[in-house]
Amino acid sequence: MSDNSVRNFAINFGPQHPAAHGVLRLVLELDGEVVERVDPHIGLLHRGTEKLMEARTYLQNIPYFDRLDYVAPMNQEHAFCLAIEKLLGLEVPRRGQLLRVLFCEIGRILSHLLNLTTQALDVGALTPPVWGFEEREKLMVFYERASGARLHANYFRPGGVHTDIPRKLIEDIDAWCDPFLKVCDDLQALFIDNRIFKQRNVDIGVVSLEDCWRWGFSGVMVRGSGAPWDLRKAQPYECYEEMEFDIPVGRHGDNYDRQVIRMEEMRQSVRIMKQCVEKLFAKDGQGPVSAKDGKVVPPSRAEMKRSMEALIHHFKLYTEGFHVPAGEVYCAVEAPKGEFGVYLVSDGTDKPYRCKIRAPGFAHLAAMDFLCRKSMLADVSAILGSIDIVFGEVDR
Numbered sequence: 429m430s431d432n433s434v435r436n437f438a439i440n441f442g443p444q445h446p447a448a449h450g451v452l453r454l455v456l457e458l459d460g461e462v463v464e465r466v467d468p469h470i471g472l473l474h475r476g477t478e479k480l481m482e483a484r485t486y487l488q489n490i491p492y493f494d495r496l497d498y499v500a501p502m503n504q505e506h507a508f509c510l511a512i513e514k515l516l517g518l519e520v521p522r523r524g525q526l527l528r529v530l531f532c533e534i535g536r537i538l539s540h541l542l543n544l545t546t547q548a549l550d551v552g553a554l555t556p557p558v559w560g561f562e563e564r565e566k567l568m569v570f571y572e573r574a575s576g577a578r579l580h581a582n583y584f585r586p587g588g589v590h591t592d593i594p595r596k597l598i599e600d601i602d603a604w605c606d607p608f609l610k611v612c613d614d615l616q617a618l619f620i621d622n623r624i625f626k627q628r629n630v631d632i633g634v635v636s637l638e639d640c641w642r643w644g645f646s647g648v649m650v651r652g653s654g655a656p657w658d659l660r661k662a663q664p665y666e667c668y669e670e671m672e673f674d675i676p677v678g679r680h681g682d683n684y685d686r687q688v689i690r691m692e693e694m695r696q697s698v699r700i701m702k703q704c705v706e707k708l709f710a711k712d713g714q715g716p717v718s719a720k721d722g723k724v725v726p727p728s729r730a731e732m733k734r735s736m737e738a739l740i741h742h743f744k745l746y747t748e749g750f751h752v753p754a755g756e757v758y759c760a761v762e763a764p765k766g767e768f769g770v771y772l773v774s775d776g777t778d779k780p781y782r783c784k785i786r787a788p789g790f791a792h793l794a795a796m797d798f799l800c801r802k803s804m805l806a807d808v809s810a811i812l813g814s815i816d817i818v819f820g821e822v823d824r
Contacts (some may be wrong), residue, residue: 433732436464440821441808450819454796454808461805473823481783485749486512486586489780494580499542500535502528502571503763504821508783509774510665511759512586515752516724517569524588524717525666530601531574531583532761533697534567535606537608539764540690540697547687548619549812551628556619563611566604573597586750588718588723592647592721602705605698612694622690629683631800633811636681643798644791646819647766648689649815653681657761669732670707671700683814690816726752749778765789765816787821 441454448603451472457465477496479488495506506528513520520528545560568578574593583590583599619625635645637653650657656675660668676692707713718725726745727738754776759768766788775781792815799811 450817451823452793452819454815456805456808456810458805460519463800463803463805463808466808468793468796471823473819475824476536476622477824478783478785481780483779485778485781486752486780487749489783491580491582492583492810494582496785497539497763497765497768497818498579498820500539500764501579501581502531502583503535503761504768505581506532507759507761507763507768508772509584509586510761511757512752514757514759515772515774516586516721516750517757518587518721518724520588520666520719520720521590521678521716523668523713523715524719526708526713527589527593527717528584529664529666529668529671530701530708531571531581533700534570534601536764537694537699538564538567540694540719541556543813544615544687544690547683547810550809550813551625553619553622553625556615559611559615559618563608567767570597570601570604572751585718585725587721588716589816590718592717598705598708601701605702605705609695609698614693616691620688626649626684628807628810629687629814630809631680631682631684632803633683633686633814634681635795635799639795639798640681643795645766645795646788646791647762647764648693649766649792651675651689652678652686654679654807659760659767663760665759665761667707671703673699683810686814686816687800697732751776751778752780758785763788765818766792766820768821785821785824787824789815789817789819789822793817794820 437458439456439458441456443453453469453472455467455469477492481492490505490508494501496504518751540566541560545557548556572578575581575590576599599633635649635653637655640650640653640655650773654677656677657665658675659673673696676689676696678689722741726742731738732742751782752774755776756771756773758769758771760767767786767788771784771786772780773782796812800808803811
């Protein structure tokens with residue numbers, strides 16, 4: 429057969445594929461089992477979030493952020509609240525900051541546990557997801573006890589958090605930390621140190637640091653390629669500069685390095701959580717959980733039932749909402765997937781004029797062709813799992 433009659437083979441990967449991590453459709457061009465081209469088709473979960481936000485008050489927009497990266501919802505709320513607070517010039521009380529950091533680290537563990545164990549599942553290990561989901565269940569119960577919801581928490585507010593959490597919950601979070609470190613060791617022995625897992629991930633999906641910057645990568649993708657770039661250290665927000673933790677960094681920029689980093693980041697998150705618990709119990713960790721600015725933060729229900737002025741404020745804040753001074757601001761947080769940013773433009777009304785969401789997964793997915801080219805077909809799902817994408821934030 430002459431060479432010019434041999435054509436590459438085009439196949440669809442997803443959107444129903446279990447390894448597609450959501451509603452992803454990849455059109456793969458194959459030469460035998462070697463990938464020649466990857467064409468990601470996105471938009472299957474597009475809901476027009478950014479446009480919907482322009483017709484709702486700032487308070488009504490917070491739940492939209494839970495529905496972006498729905499694996500770790502509170503981390504997204506955090507970026508939006510920080511942007512509003514920057515425009516308003518609001519100072520969050522210390523206890524509110526500690527609670528925010530505590531629940532953001534819980535979100536980081538929720539995200540990494542899901543990614544690590546499903547990555548093991550994608551390459552053939554069936555036990556890790558069972559162990560990982562048992563721990564995720566405990567963390568979701570903490571979410572529920574704080575906010576009333578297991579997934580879409582809607583807990584952060586401009587100026588702090590919605591409500592304080594009971595002492596018993598803080599004690600239970602503290603009691604969860606040390607046994608979880610043992611689970612991390614068990615998971616590490618089960619698949620991180622497993623030779624089959626290594627064969628499927630070492631030297632697969634390699635990306636250099638220069639290419640990371642060129643493609644706009646952030647988070648674990650950058651740290652896996654050798655840069656100790658973490659916004660919690662590089663541009664500290666809330667009370668992260670008080671916290672002692674290390675930034676794990678990879679050397680080879682491959683799938684395996686990224687998974688090892690996620691495993692170590694869970695241990696560092698536990699370290700931060702234990703410091704938060706200690707500070708919440710300390711004398712200077714007591715006090716209000718949200719700012720006292722009555723024009724932004726609604727009064728407590730007890731105060732509302734006593735004071736006519738408080739009742740008026742409550743009514744105004746939940747009907748009209750608060751007005752944010754005209755201006756524009758960019759705020760980013762170190763979400764589990766990378767740098768999650770909110771570019772907020774206010775025109776001085778009670779609704780945002782424009783809110784651009786910078787989702788880390790979007791940049792990572794855009795590089796799928798670059799990452800997978802000349803790889804084997806079997807490695808595509810391993811590479812896709814290692815970049816850790818969630819379609820809520822990619823499609824928005």
